[in-house]
Amino acid sequence: MQNSLSRVLPLRTAISTSAGLASAAVNFLAAVEVAEYVAGQSAWIAILVAGVLIVFAGSNFSELNGLFPSAAAIRVWIRRGVNDQTSLVSSLVYMLTVVFVIAADAFVLGHTFSAAVPAVPALVWILLLLGVVVWTNARGIKMAGRVQDANAFILLGTLIVFSVVVLLKTPHLNQFHFFHLGSQWYEAVALGIFIFVGFEWVTPLAEEFRDFRAIPRGMYIALGLIAVAFGLFSLALTVAFPQAHVLASSFVPQLLVGMRALGPFGFWWMAFVTLTTAMTTFNGGLLSASRFVYALARERVLPRWFSRLNKRLVPQNALIALAVISFGLAVGVYLTGQYLFLINAGAGVESFMYALSSALVISLRRREPNRSRPFRAFGYPLVPIVSGLIFMGLGVEALLTPVTKSGFPWSLVFVLAIVGAAVLYVKWMVPRLKAQKPGPPISRVETKERV
Amino acid sequence: MTLMEALQQFVNECNKNARLREMNRDWSRRIQLESADTKSLHWLVSDKGEVEAGSGAVDNPDMLIEAPEGTLTAIFSGQMTPTEPYNNGDLLVHGQQDDMMRLDILTLLIWGE
Numbered sequence: 001m002q003n004s005l006s007r008v009l010p011l012r013t014a015i016s017t018s019a020g021l022a023s024a025a026v027n028f029l030a031a032v033e034v035a036e037y038v039a040g041q042s043a044w045i046a047i048l049v050a051g052v053l054i055v056f057a058g059s060n061f062s063e064l065n066g067l068f069p070s071a072a073a074i075r076v077w078i079r080r081g082v083n084d085q086t087s088l089v090s091s092l093v094y095m096l097t098v099v100f101v102i103a104a105d106a107f108v109l110g111h112t113f114s115a116a117v118p119a120v121p122a123l124v125w126i127l128l129l130l131g132v133v134v135w136t137n138a139r140g141i142k143m144a145g146r147v148q149d150a151n152a153f154i155l156l157g158t159l160i161v162f163s164v165v166v167l168l169k170t171p172h173l174n175q176f177h178f179f180h181l182g183s184q185w186y187e188a189v190a191l192g193i194f195i196f197v198g199f200e201w202v203t204p205l206a207e208e209f210r211d212f213r214a215i216p217r218g219m220y221i222a223l224g225l226i227a228v229a230f231g232l233f234s235l236a237l238t239v240a241f242p243q244a245h246v247l248a249s250s251f252v253p254q255l256l257v258g259m260r261a262l263g264p265f266g267f268w269w270m271a272f273v274t275l276t277t278a279m280t281t282f283n284g285g286l287l288s289a290s291r292f293v294y295a296l297a298r299e300r301v302l303p304r305w306f307s308r309l310n311k312r313l314v315p316q317n318a319l320i321a322l323a324v325i326s327f328g329l330a331v332g333v334y335l336t337g338q339y340l341f342l343i344n345a346g347a348g349v350e351s352f353m354y355a356l357s358s359a360l361v362i363s364l365r366r367r368e369p370n371r372s373r374p375f376r377a378f379g380y381p382l383v384p385i386v387s388g389l390i391f392m393g394l395g396v397e398a399l400l401t402p403v404t405k406s407g408f409p410w411s412l413v414f415v416l417a418i419v420g421a422a423v424l425y426v427k428w429m430v431p432r433l434k435a436q437k438p439g440p441p442i443s444r445v446e447t448k449e450r451v
Numbered sequence: 452m453t454l455m456e457a458l459q460q461f462v463n464e465c466n467k468n469a470r471l472r473e474m475n476r477d478w479s480r481r482i483q484l485e486s487a488d489t490k491s492l493h494w495l496v497s498d499k500g501e502v503e504a505g506s507g508a509v510d511n512p513d514m515l516i517e518a519p520e521g522t523l524t525a526i527f528s529g530q531m532t533p534t535e536p537y538n539n540g541d542l543l544v545h546g547q548q549d550d551m552m553r554l555d556i557l558t559l560l561i562w563g564e
Binding site for chain 1: 474555
């Protein structure tokens with residue numbers, strides 16, 4: 001290419017996108033769960049260890065992203081590194097994790113606003129806020145990049161400042177066991193992975209950055225910020241409320257920390273930050289997932305109905321379908337209170353995806369040795385192999401972690417059911433969809449309804 | 452069919468369709484196409500609803516598209532949707548995703564699914 005692009009994204013956006021997509025409101029509950037497993041104040045170590053491990057996954061994603069800088073990201077990498085069917089199954093399951101996170105965030109948001117404004121039922125808040133995001137997306141209104149950038153930095157900054165204030169206000173800090181590792185420390189690290197889930201979703205923006213170093217740098221800086229912010233948050237949480245099981249019955253630990261740090265102002269500020277965080281998750285998740293569904297429908301992997309556009313050229317059917325699924329899941333989780341299986345399932349699926357990223361780096365080094373690699377994964381092949389095995393183990397551990405008193409691994413059943421459904425879909429439905437006769441040009445048919 | 456002929460056909464289809472002209476009225480973009488195998492350069496420019504094509508480099512492009520010449524020819528002549536080579540890593544794009552989606556929609560509107 002001879003000329004430089006007229007519009008490109010800065011490093012700041014790489015950092016904020018990576019940090020913003022990872023920083024979902026449900027991370028507050030994940031931090032509580034990590035604290036429960038370590039049974040003390042050392043949750044911060046589990047989160048830090050998870051963050052260090054994820055740096056290796058980040059190294060894999062950086063190599064893959066440089067190799068094929070594409071918005072289709074994992075769809076391309078797995079297709080080139082393994083095969084088309086594996087790519088489709090993985091992409092469908094991966095896309096569903098976006099829906100899990102949206103549903104889990106809706107659950108947190110509902111509880112936050114129920115605590116702040118008890119007169120309005122939580123499900124009304126969830127429906128209202130999801131509806132606002134769908135409406136703005138369907139009208140082609142996008143959250144300005146600067147707003148999204150600001151939100152990520154405000155959330156992480158708030159967590160750091162509030163946590164430090166709580167620590168400074170707490171007397172006799174030396175009575176706590178900051179380095180005590182509980183018996184379920186491995187489980188804590190496995191679930192700590194969830195706090196970083198989504199940091200790699202900045203890679204689909206690769207086409208909008210001219211400097212290939214922006215995405216690796218952005219991811220690493222974001223990982224550092226998330227580790228510090230949520231590590232401090234877990235520390236403040238466990239110091240302010242030493243009995244972690246007490247927090248398990250609260251779905252709003254961030255409001256408790258806000259209240260402890262700065263009183264009513266801290267409470268309302270945290271409620272506001274939760275709102276903006278969840279709205280950013282809804283917006284980013286629905287925007288990217290609906291475009292992904294549209295692309296799969298264009299490929300005739302999903303029914304053609306999903307590629308229909310409204311008059312503002314937004315894939316409205318895909319958008320509404322995803323929002324309805326997210327809302328349904330959020331209602332189910334809200335009514336049962338079983339949010340933990342979403343966290344465990346999300347941590348498990350993402351850990352497997354990070355393990356797969358190691359396998360893809362190795363496979364593509366063999367399949368396409370001469371293709372340009374602006375970034376190379378650390379310590380190839382040893383580090384990708386070892387980190388891949390570790391992530392496999394953490395994924396299994398996250399899925400086996402019980403979410404009910406019976407100890408039955410519902411998260412594992414849930415993920416296996418989704419993977420099984422995706423495999424059946426790819427084996428049976430996709431060939432039939434691909435065999436369908438292509439439709440006529442849309443401009444030559446009744447465009448008003450279809451476009 | 453050469454790439455230039457395919458681009459010309461694409462441009463004609465865009466310009467003769469009143470609805471597409473209306474849709475592109477607020478979409479003014481300079482698009483550079485590079486054939487990954489032959490290294491030849493072509494361009495598309497959309498300006499206030501009118502689309503033009505030519506060979507060579509364009510100044511300050513908004514979007515760069517790179518693919519084998521046969522793939523680019525197939526896309527702009529309607530024999531292939533951009534999604535297929537894109538999801539296979541054969542079509543690389545640099546620029547804003549909205550612009551890529553707009554180009555995909557143009558091919559959808561002109562050539563069908």
